[in-house]
Amino acid sequence: MSFEIVKRESADFGGLVLPRTELSSSAHSTDLMKFTRERIQQRGTAELITVYVAVPDLGWTAVIGYRCTDLGQLEVGDVLVRVPAGYFAKFTPDGRSSDPIEDVWIQAELAEKEGRIERAYAEEIEVFRAPSNVELFISLA
Template structure:
C-alpha cells in the first residue's frame, strides 16, 4: 500500500450536496449521488471536478455529506444554485489509484485507506476528506488524519 502524508491548505468545493449512508464496499450505488453527478456533468463547471466528504461518523450505516462539484478559490466564485463545502487545512494521507472502471478505482482506494487504518499506519481525523480527478481514469483521495509528526513530539 502506498500513500503520502501531505499538508493541505483549506479546500473549497462548489457543488451539489448529497446526504449518503456510509456503506460497505460493493454497495456503492446511490441514486441521489448519481443524480447529483449527472446534473453537474450536464451543467457548466468553473474548475476541476472534485468531491468532499464531510459531516460523517465512523460507523458503517451512519451518514455523511458528499458534495460533488468543482474546486473554487473563494465563495465569490460560486455560481447560483451551488453550495460550498469546506475541508479545513490540515494533515492528510493522499491515496491515488488508476483504472479503466471508476467503481474499481474507488473500491481500490477505500480498501487502501481501510487497510492503512487497520494496520495502524493512519488515524483518521474525520474533519473532512477530499477527492479530485486528475484525468478520466484516476482519483486522488485525501483523507484527514491525526498528524503522526505531532504524535511523535508528545
C-alpha cells in the first residue's frame, strides 16, 4: 500500500445525488451506482467524480458527476457540492484487486485500520478516468 498526503484547494462538483450510500470498497458496484455513473458518462464526461458527503443521522450521500469551475457548467437538475480545502490521503491502485476502484478503497480501509491515517469522515473524493485510472482522496483529521 502506498499513499501520499496532499493538500487540496476547495473545489466545486456538480452531479446527481444518491442518498444513504454505503461507504465501502463495494459501494461503486451497486446497480443504482452503476446506473447513475452511466448516465453521467453518457453526457461525455471524461473524468467521473464521486464525492461522498457525511450527512448527520443519515450516513453518506454520494454526488456522482464532474468538476465545476463555474456555475455555468452545472447541468439543469444537478446539485452542486463544495469540498473545502484540506489535507487528504491520496490512494492509487496497487494491484490488490482487479477492480481499480475497489483496490483504492481496500487500501484506505486498511490504512485506517492500521492507524496510518486518521480519517476526518468529511467529504471524500473518488476520481475515475477510463479505463482504469483512479485516485481516491480520503479527508484527514
